Amino acid sequence: MLAYRARLMSAAAQPSSFAGELKATLLLAAPLAAANLLQMAVHAVDVIFVARLGQDALAAASLSISLFGLLMWAFSGLTGAVAPLIAAELGKGRHAVREIRRSVRMALWLAVLSGLFGMAICGFGGALLAASGQDPVISELAGGFLRVLMWGMIPMIMANVLRTFVAAMGRPIFATLITAAAIGVNILANWVFVFGGFGVPAMGLNGSAVASVVTSVCMFLAYLGVVCADRRFRRYYLFGRFWRPETKRLKEITLIGLPIAGTILAEAGLFSSAALLMGWIGKAELASHTIALQIAAFAFQIPFGVGQAATIRVGYHFGAGNRAAIGHAGRAAIMVCVLFSVVTACLLLFAPRLVISAYVDIHAPANAVLVSLAVQYLAIGALFQLFDGTQAVVAGALRGLQDTKVPMAIAIFGYWLPGMGSALWLAFHTPLRGAGVWFGFAIGLAVVAVLLLYRWHGRERLNLVAQLP
Incomplete structure (x- = not known):
């Protein structure tokens, strides 16, 4: 177990000197920061395509994304509390595989629960925006956009949990590669669903929401593929007994998150x-x-x-x-x-x-x-x-x-x-x-x-x- 954990965390994870920590921090932070920048590029693709539909569509999308993004950011912080728990279990070493599996499983449960709550809010998004004094026409457009976009919330949050797992396990490069690939997926999906392509009818503004849902699902599936295919991650059997609750761990993540x-x-x-x-x-x-x-x-x-x-x-x-x-x-x-x-x-x-x-x-x-x-x-x-x-x-x-x-x-x-x-x-x-x-x-x-x-x-x-x- 100890030998395996040493290999898993890599040489960058072991040093306790300041110089060693500086190197380890840079090796871990660089791909995470790159993934964050690439994620902004993913969102920029949506803006570029929607901007071509006119001022009303852009305004509606901007309002929708501001609400959706706020919820996503908060829920990602909530479920992201699994990061220090995974890291601490790796540091302890003893029973790390079992404890990390429990933490990730409950974080995924929390992703689903919080995502359902967020979807409920998005379902009333148009009414909420109208009540805040926004233009009625824009609010109606935004409401329709959110009712489509909300289906991407759960896969987005679950993908963030798996991203946290692979990063905490010392393999943040997967986050960079998957997010980079998501840019290409989003460009293609926006072209297909916004303006019509490959026989798909043009859907306009709502087509951009569909593209976001498709992109989020693809990102989740990519992370799922990584954790199932990589021999280091397979050891943790993250989805084994996924139905089994771990009430204490769920509460722990929630209290931190x-x-x-x-x-x-x-x-x-x-x-x-x-x-x-x-x-x-x-x-x-x-x-x-x-x-x-x-x-x-x-x-x-x-x-x-x-x-x-x-x-x-x-x-x-x-x-x-x-x-x-x-x-x-x-x-x-x-x-x-x-x-x-x-x-x-x-x-x-x-x-x-x-x-x-x-x-x-x-x-x-x-x-x-x-x-x-x-x-x-x-x-x-x-x-x-x-x-x-x-x-x-x-x-x-x-x-x-x-x-x-x-x-x-x-x-x-x-x-x-x-x-x-x-x-x-x-x-x-x-x-x-x-x-x-x-x-x-x-x-x-x-x-x-x-x-x-x-x-x-x-x-x-x-x-x-x-x-x-």
């Missing part, structure tokens, strides 16, 4: 509300904000991948009871994040127009105001790149210690009191206007990053590792 989902909703709520604030300020500010935030979200995928790696690395050493290695893993992840954040901050500060040119024609006179505002927002975005990445990575490290409740409270406090509070005051009580909203972002993220760092560095004093030898 619910605060993660709450943290995600707190952060997502801040950024979603910012769009509303920008809309109150002006159309140009809203358009500039949308572009600048998209760029910031793209850059965030790297620290997000490092945070995922931190959860696994810290969780592994937490299970093994190695206090020194826990510290090395956390410091390595934070250092990688800081170095990358400095690079992206410099890019946003010194070459913002180059980045913006990927989205709009920066030389068109009609875009002059939009570009000017976006440059201003990205300068502030450069400031919070460091804070945003740091909070993501430190939160990931704390999840490796299975510490999620207090980080959720920190996120709710930081984002919604200092963050939103300062954004409201600076935007509407000073001349900063839209820039004030972005300064509010920076303040909220800085507060969360500092408080999470304080908790991470005080893990011994706060008894987060008290049970370790």
